Structures are given as C-alpha cells and as structure tokens.
Amino acid sequence: MSVLIYVELDNGYIKKTSLEAVAYGAKVAEKTGGQAVVLALGKAENAELEKAGKYGATKVLHGADAKLEHENSLAYADALVQAAAQEGSKVIILSKSGLGDAMAARAAAKLKAGIVSGVTALPETEGGFKVTRSIFTGKAFATTEIKSDIKVLVVRKNAVEIDEANLTGSNAAVEAFQPALRDSDFTASVLSVEKADSELSLTEAEIIVSGGRGMKGPEHWQPLIDLAKALGAATGCSKPVSDLDWRPHHEHIGQTGIKVAPALYIACGISGAIQHLAGVNGSKCIVVINKDPEAPFFKAADYGIVGDVFEILPKLTEAAKSLK
Amino acid sequence: MKILVCITNVPDTTAKISFTDNDTKLNKNGVQFIIGPYDDYALARGVELKEQSGGTLTVLHVGEADAEPQIRKALAIGADDAIRVNADPQDSYFVAAQIAHIASQNSYDLILMGRESIDYNSGVVHGLVGEMLGIPSYSPVMKLDLEGGNATITREIDGGKEVLKAPLPLVLGCQEPIAEWKIPNMRGIMTARTKPLNVVEPVSVDDMTVPQTYRLPAPKGACKMIPASEAETLIKLLQTVAKVL
Numbered sequence: 001m002s003v004l005i006y007v008e009l010d011n012g013y014i015k016k017t018s019l020e021a022v023a024y025g026a027k028v029a030e031k032t033g034g035q036a037v038v039l040a041l042g043k044a045e046n047a048e049l050e051k052a053g054k055y056g057a058t059k060v061l062h063g064a065d066a067k068l069e070h071e072n073s074l075a076y077a078d079a080l081v082q083a084a085a086q087e088g089s090k091v092i093i094l095s096k097s098g099l100g101d102a103m104a105a106r107a108a109a110k111l112k113a114g115i116v117s118g119v120t121a122l123p124e125t126e127g128g129f130k131v132t133r134s135i136f137t138g139k140a141f142a143t144t145e146i147k148s149d150i151k152v153l154v155v156r157k158n159a160v161e162i163d164e165a166n167l168t169g170s171n172a173a174v175e176a177f178q179p180a181l182r183d184s185d186f187t188a189s190v191l192s193v194e195k196a197d198s199e200l201s202l203t204e205a206e207i208i209v210s211g212g213r214g215m216k217g218p219e220h221w222q223p224l225i226d227l228a229k230a231l232g233a234a235t236g237c238s239k240p241v242s243d244l245d246w247r248p249h250h251e252h253i254g255q256t257g258i259k260v261a262p263a264l265y266i267a268c269g270i271s272g273a274i275q276h277l278a279g280v281n282g283s284k285c286i287v288v289i290n291k292d293p294e295a296p297f298f299k300a301a302d303y304g305i306v307g308d309v310f311e312i313l314p315k316l317t318e319a320a321k322s323l324k
Numbered sequence: 325m326k327i328l329v330c331i332t333n334v335p336d337t338t339a340k341i342s343f344t345d346n347d348t349k350l351n352k353n354g355v356q357f358i359i360g361p362y363d364d365y366a367l368a369r370g371v372e373l374k375e376q377s378g379g380t381l382t383v384l385h386v387g388e389a390d391a392e393p394q395i396r397k398a399l400a401i402g403a404d405d406a407i408r409v410n411a412d413p414q415d416s417y418f419v420a421a422q423i424a425h426i427a428s429q430n431s432y433d434l435i436l437m438g439r440e441s442i443d444y445n446s447g448v449v450h451g452l453v454g455e456m457l458g459i460p461s462y463s464p465v466m467k468l469d470l471e472g473g474n475a476t477i478t479r480e481i482d483g484g485k486e487v488l489k490a491p492l493p494l495v496l497g498c499q500e501p502i503a504e505w506k507i508p509n510m511r512g513i514m515t516a517r518t519k520p521l522n523v524v525e526p527v528s529v530d531d532m533t534v535p536q537t538y539r540l541p542a543p544k545g546a547c548k549m550i551p552a553s554e555a556e557t558l559i560k561l562l563q564t565v566a567k568v569l
Contacts, residue, residue, distance in 0.1 A: 010482070071481070073461075073462075074460055074461075077451075097482060098447075098463065098464060098480065098482070099481075101446070101448050101463075102451045103451075104448060104451070105416075105448035105449070105450070105452045105454075105455065106452070106454065106455040106461070108417065108452060109417075109420070109452045109456050110455055112530075113532070114415070114417060115416055115417060115446075115448055115532070115533070116533055117416075117445070117446040117447060117448050118445055130536065134445065135443065135444050135445060135538070136335070136442070136443060136444075136445070138541070139341045139540070139541075140341050140343070140539065140540050140541070141538065141540075142444075142536075142537070142538050143536045143537050143538075143539075144535045144536065145533065145534045145535075146533050147530075147531045147533065148532045148533075154448070184458075185460075187460060187490060187491055188462075188488045188489065188490035188491075189488070189489050189490075190486060190487070190488055191487040192486070192487045193484065193485075193486045193487075194484045194485050195481070195483055195484035196483050196484055201482050201483045202483075203482065206568075207568070207569075231569070249466070249480075249500075249501065250480060250484060256361055256499065263568040264562060264566075264568040264569065274337065274338050275337050275338075278337070284566075284568060285566045287558065287562070288547070298547050298549075299544070299547070300544060301547040302544075302545070302547060302548065302566065303547065303548050303549075303550060303558060303562070303566075304549045305549070305550050305551075305552055305558065306549070306552060307552025307555070308552070311552065312552055315555040315556045316555060316559060318556065319557075319558070319559035320559050320569075323563065
C-alpha cells in the first residue's frame with residue numbers, strides 16, 4: 001500500500017504547489033502506513049526530480065516518453081492509473097489546478113474511486129477517512145468522508161505547513177516509468193499554445209499585486225507592475241478590468257476567475273465585491289489600497305490605506321526596493 | 325447536431341451562506357437560487373451552436389424539484405427539452421454517473437457544462453463524465469467553434485491558453501468569454517411553459533464520498549489602517565509583524 005502523488009512540471013521544474021502536494025502525501029503515508037511515491041510526466045532532469053525526496057517521497061516514477069512532453073490530461077490520467085496499479089496505491093494526491101482536476105477526475109472514474117477536490121487540510125484517518133475541503137468559493141468548509149477503497153484527493157495550496165529551511169528528507173530514487181499509451185488519448189491536435197513564460201503564475205505566486213477599476217485605465221498600470229517587480233510578485237486584476245480588456249483574462253482573480261492563495265495579496269483600487277473576495281479569501285495577509293474608506297474590501301483586509309493609489313504605489317515600491 | 329447542457333442550481337454569488345440541522349445542511353432560507361454562472365455560459369454557447377447547426381439542445385439537471393424555475397429558464401433561453409434526474413446529490417461521482425447514464429442512452433455530439441459548480445467547486449464532473457463515456461473531456465474552455473465533425477477549442481492553461489482541434493463527441497467544461505449570458509425574452513418564456521421536462525429516477529451508485537458537516541470560516545480580525553502619508557511603513561509591517569515578505 002502506498003500514497004501516489006502526481007507532480008506537475010513547468011519547464012522541467014516541479015511546481016511549488018506540487019512540492020506541497022508531496023509533503024501532504026508524505027504526511028498521509030505516515031498516518032496510513034506505506035511509502036509516498038511520486039509520478040512526474042514530461043521532461044525533467046533527475047537532479048530536479050530527486051528533490052521530491054526532501055519533501056518526504058521515497059521514490060519518483062518518471063515518464064519521459066516524448067508523447068508525454070506536451071500536457072495531455074487524458075494520457076496523463078491513464079499513466080496515473082497505471083502507476084497506481086504498479087505501486088498498489090490506495091490514496092492518490094494531486095495539487096489543485098485545471099490539470100490536477102482533469103487528471104484526478106478521469107483517474108477516479110477509471111478506478112471507481114471517490115474523489116474530493118479543494119482539500120484544505122490533512123485527513124483524519126481514525127473512524128473513517130475524512131477530509132476538509134473549501135466550498136462555496138471559500139465561504140465555507142465541508143468535512144467529507146471518503147468511503148471507497150481507493151481515494152483521490154485534489155489539494156489546495158497551503159493545505160499543509162512546510163518549513164522550507166528544515167526539510168528532513170533525503171533525495172529520492174528516480175525510476176523510469178513507461179505507461180502503455182492509448183491512441184484514443186491523442187485524438188486532439190494542438191494548434192497553438194500561448195504562454196506568458198516570463199510572468200510568474202498566479203496560482204504559484206507567494207505575493208500578488210492586483211488592480212481594479214480604480215487604476216483608471218490600462219495605461220496607468222506601470223506603478224502597480226513596478227511594485228510587483230520590487231516584491232517579486234505576480235500581477236492580477238478584478239473582473240471589470242479583464243472585462244474591459246485593460247488586462248488579459250488569465251489575470252482575472254475572483255469567483256469566476258482564478259482563485260489564489262498567496263501569502264500576501266495587495267489590492268489596488270479594487271472595491272471588494274463579494275465575487276472578488278471569493279477568489280482571494282485563501283490569502284494569508286490582505287492589503288487594501290483604496291480612495292474610498294467605505295470600500296467593502298477593508299472589512300476583509302489585514303492592512304488598509306485610504307488614499308490615491310498613484311501616490312501610494314511609488315512609495316511602497318521605494319520601500320520594497322530598500323528591503324533588499 | 326445533438327447537444328446536452330448540464331446545469332447546476334446554486335445559491336446566487338452574493339448569497340450569505342449558513343447551515344442548519346447541526347451544520348449538516350445548507351440553510352436555503354432567503355437564498356436566491358440561480359443557474360450556475362459557468363453553466364449559464366455553456367448554455368448560451370450551446371444555444372448559439374444549435375441555432376447555427378440546426379440541431380437540438382437538451383438541458384439536464386441532477387437535483388430536486390425546487391430547481392424547476394431554473395430549468396424552465398434554460399428552456400426559455402433556447403433549450404428544446406429538459407431532463408431532471410430526481411435526486412439530492414451529495415457527491416461528484418454520483419452526479420457524473422447520472423449524466424453518463426443519460427448520455428449513454430442518447431448519442432450526444434457535445435456535452436457542455438460549467439467548468440465547476442459554484443457551490444461545491446469541485447470542477448471534476450466533466451472529467452468523470454468523459455471517462456465514464458470513454459470520450460475526451462477538456463476544461464476550462466473559453467472559445468468553442470464547430471466545423472464538420474470537429475471542435476476547435478481555446479482552453480485556459482496555467483498562465484496562458486492553448487488551441488486544440490478535436491473530433492466529436494466531447495465533454496467540455498466552459499467559462500467566459502465562450503458566449504454572453506442570454507436573458508430569456510417573452511416569447512421564450514411563453515414557449516418554455518409547454519416544452520417537455522422529463523423527470524427520471526437516478527441510477528444507483530455506490531457511496532463514494534459522504535459529506536458529514538459544514539462550517540463557516542473563523543471571523544477575520546480588524547483591519548489595521550495606515551495613514552496614506554506614512555504608506556511606506558506598510559512594507560516594514562509586512563516584513564516584521566505579518567512576516568509575509
């Protein structure tokens with residue numbers, strides 16, 4: 001019996017949210033007995049994959065088949081199921097993302113396994129296997145018992161605390177893994193991929209600086225970008241901003257956009273409609289800058305500044321630069 | 325072209341959430357229910373594609389009778405008929421199994437739904453249904469066009485987008501800007517009253533996951549206000565007090 005964790009690769013590196021999933025999986029393995037085994041698909045160096053050991057994995061299966069280089073949730077789900085069969089895994093863990101949910105769903109259907117997505121904490125394993133997950137877009141939590149023999153969990157960021165400075169694991173052994181690939185998983189042809197490579201991904205970012213209609217137009221975004229650069233942060237925006245095409249849609253944070261859970265979220269000129277709050281309420285610390293002292297966002301904030309964003313942002317950028 | 329659109333019946337995005345019966349049930353008192361916003365996008369695009377191709381569109385809901393106003397609204401927007409699987413679903417696998425069962429009896433070219441429901445936010449039903457039917461599933465889809473037996477799909481990926489061409493049939497989880505939400509017109513509302521809404525009983529599925537209790541998040545502490553004239557002091561506070569820098 002083992003716990004199988006799927007890690008997502010980004011340009012050959014294991015994503016941070018996936019390393020968290022490894023740490024989560026290792027803790028589950030401690031509770032349920034057995035080893036934490038990692039599956040990685042696509043191009044990566046062994047030196048990178050071994051790192052999963054530091055987070056508690058004992059072994060990494062690496063599927064490096066050229067056909068798996070391009071992200072394909074159908075083939076990846078097949079590979080995941082085959083890895084689970086090989087390792088006798090009873091718990092399968094993925095990190096929450098479009099790919100994670102897609103793979104988890106298809107794998108759960110193949111394995112006739114119960115699936116819970118959006119898990120926010122380690123399971124209770126006494127008297128049934130119970131997990132807590134976020135529901136109503138962060139407005140509430142549910143505790144759910146998984147009854148099936150095999151269990152599939154999709155975990156959110158910050159579901160487990162990791163002390164990066166004191167990782168105790170040693171490097172994991174990397175084994176080649178060759179799943180049987182089915183033609184039916186490759187019926188789609190990829191016409192184009194557009195990826196903003198240089199930008200930090202919002203779901204991975206520890207700091208996000210986000211702008212709303214109070215930024216007054218796409219031509220005024222530079223002060224916000226400057227602060228983001230000084231902090232090593234990703235940039236986001238509210239729904240009206242992406243609806244107005246001031247910023248690209250993939251920056252839209254909120255109930256119908258991306259849900260984020262950074263350590264620090266800085267909202268500039270965002271009033272804080274309930275739909276926006278739903279996308280950010282997983283953040284550890286929220287800063288709100290708005291000229292309207294009545295902006296509802298202040299009620300959800302840890303720190304607030306009432307004033308003109310265009311005067312405040314440069315001050316923050318200067319202070320952030322002097323930190324380093 | 326036969327299109328199936330699956331809709332959820334969920335509390336309005338602005339609804340205040342609370343629970344009753346010892347935190348084991350959602351308190352529906354005073355809560356306005358709507359078609360899931362993502363499902364509404366899927367429905368809007370489904371209606372457009374149906375009008376272009378001259379096919380049929382069936383709307384499917386797995387849930388209780390109190391969803392009927394939302395199902396009638398979907399009919400008013402342009403669905404031809406509706407199916408309600410009479411159940412109080414608690415689990416993604418259960419819902420997917422019901423959809424897959426209905427779909428296996430009718431060969432749909434396209435099964436559309438939202439990328440996720442906004443109540444339980446799992447975002448896994450399209451993947452489950454796709455695998456149960458043995459056909460591909462993609463999500464979240466931002467643009468969808470049909471040509472011949474193929475769909476051209478623009479899908480959001482981490483930090484960007486990808487364009488795929490895939491043969492039908494497909495299961496797709498949809499999100500904006502795939503189409504603009506449609507508001508039913510008077511003629512639609514009138515005709516919706518007489519369109520068929522078939523109620524069927526669910527197929528039995530083993531209990532996979534069972535919700536036990538619900539709770540609200542702990543209340544947030546007070547916001548510390550910093551005068552605009554001392555804005556730069558925020559950075560120090562974030563570093564030394566909040567410890568997030």
